[in-house]
Amino acid sequence: MPDRNTPLISFVITFYNLPAEWLRECLDSILALSLSRSEREVIVVDDGSATSPAPALADYADDIIYIRQPNKGLSEARNAGLGIASGSYVQFVDGDDRLVTKAYEQCLDIVRFNAPDVVMFDRVSHEGAVPAVARPRLTDGTALLAGANLKAAAWGYVFRRSLLGGLRFTPGLLHEDEEFTPLLLLNASRIFQTDSKAYFYRLRDSSIMSRKDRKHILKRLNDLERIILRLSSVAATLPAEKAGALGRRVAQLTMDYLYNTITLTSSRSQLAARTARLRAAGLYPLPRRNYSLKYVAFSRLANSKTGLALLNGILKNKTRK
Numbered sequence: 001m002p003d004r005n006t007p008l009i010s011f012v013i014t015f016y017n018l019p020a021e022w023l024r025e026c027l028d029s030i031l032a033l034s035l036s037r038s039e040r041e042v043i044v045v046d047d048g049s050a051t052s053p054a055p056a057l058a059d060y061a062d063d064i065i066y067i068r069q070p071n072k073g074l075s076e077a078r079n080a081g082l083g084i085a086s087g088s089y090v091q092f093v094d095g096d097d098r099l100v101t102k103a104y105e106q107c108l109d110i111v112r113f114n115a116p117d118v119v120m121f122d123r124v125s126h127e128g129a130v131p132a133v134a135r136p137r138l139t140d141g142t143a144l145l146a147g148a149n150l151k152a153a154a155w156g157y158v159f160r161r162s163l164l165g166g167l168r169f170t171p172g173l174l175h176e177d178e179e180f181t182p183l184l185l186l187n188a189s190r191i192f193q194t195d196s197k198a199y200f201y202r203l204r205d206s207s208i209m210s211r212k213d214r215k216h217i218l219k220r221l222n223d224l225e226r227i228i229l230r231l232s233s234v235a236a237t238l239p240a241e242k243a244g245a246l247g248r249r250v251a252q253l254t255m256d257y258l259y260n261t262i263t264l265t266s267s268r269s270q271l272a273a274r275t276a277r278l279r280a281a282g283l284y285p286l287p288r289r290n291y292s293l294k295y296v297a298f299s300r301l302a303n304s305k306t307g308l309a310l311l312n313g314i315l316k317n318k319t320r321k
Contacts, residue, residue: 041086251295
């Protein structure tokens with residue numbers, strides 16, 4: 001059990017140019033949990049918003065730690081929160097989202113009574129959803145990565161802070177969770193997967209991933225390529241079982257990378273240049289593995305020149321409709 005002087009959970013909330021009311025809703029959802037003040041640590045990192053939410057947080061002054069920093073992006077905002085977090089566990093929450101109190105309590109019970117490394121849960125995006133009853137399934141990080149398609153969002157789990165070691169989010173990177181989460185989970189020996197819909201994810205048209213300008217699309221692709229190469233290099237240093245598990249994640253991300261290159265750029269030259277770089281890194285053609293039906297079907301087409309051209313035509317026509 002955690003030391004009495006150590007908070008059970010540090011909640012790291014990142015905020016940037018959002019309505020202060022959303023942040024208040026987020027805080028209310030955390031303060032409504034069955035955690036005493038000594039059991040929780042609530043850290044709000046304002047990543048250089050044009051207007052500080054601090055005046056709207058006066059009522060929460062005794063319950064939160066508020067940090068305001070120059071705008072550096074989500075990765076560095078989370079890292080700032082990690083830098084002062086003292087809880088036995090950490091939960092990331094985006095400032096426009098909130099926890100679903102009843103469902104998250106199920107995850108808290110697992111933390112309190114099972115001493116896990118990680119508890120994973122699901123999200124909901126509409127009001128009034130009925131929380132699912134948690135059906136915990138115990139696994140470890142290697143088995144999870146080797147046997148399932150990972151949901152990498154960093155807000156989708158609460159984790160033991162000691163798993164971090166020196167791991168942090170890479171500054172300035174889009175898709176930062178895709179790099180962080182698999183590396184964190186590989187350190188975990190007790191992961192409880194649940195069906196609890198414990199996180200309310202607010203759908204917004206102005207989110208980072210909804211932007212369609214060419215500069216942003218190319219950054220998304222370039223950053224995903226960096227992540228694939230980083231994970232591949234880490235896998236090469238691991239024992240065989242862990243390397244195979246992380247290798248599956250690399251292959252799935254590479255499939256997503258090729259798919260997004262086709263659908264987001266509609267450029268044969270972009271596809272040719274990016275597949276050439278993957279080939280030079282030993283990541284293309286895609287490994288022949290039965291990871292999933294989607295992976296098998298995609299890789300069979302993508303791994304030949306003729307099949308890739310056919311796939312390019314099919315997906316480009318689909319995105320035009």
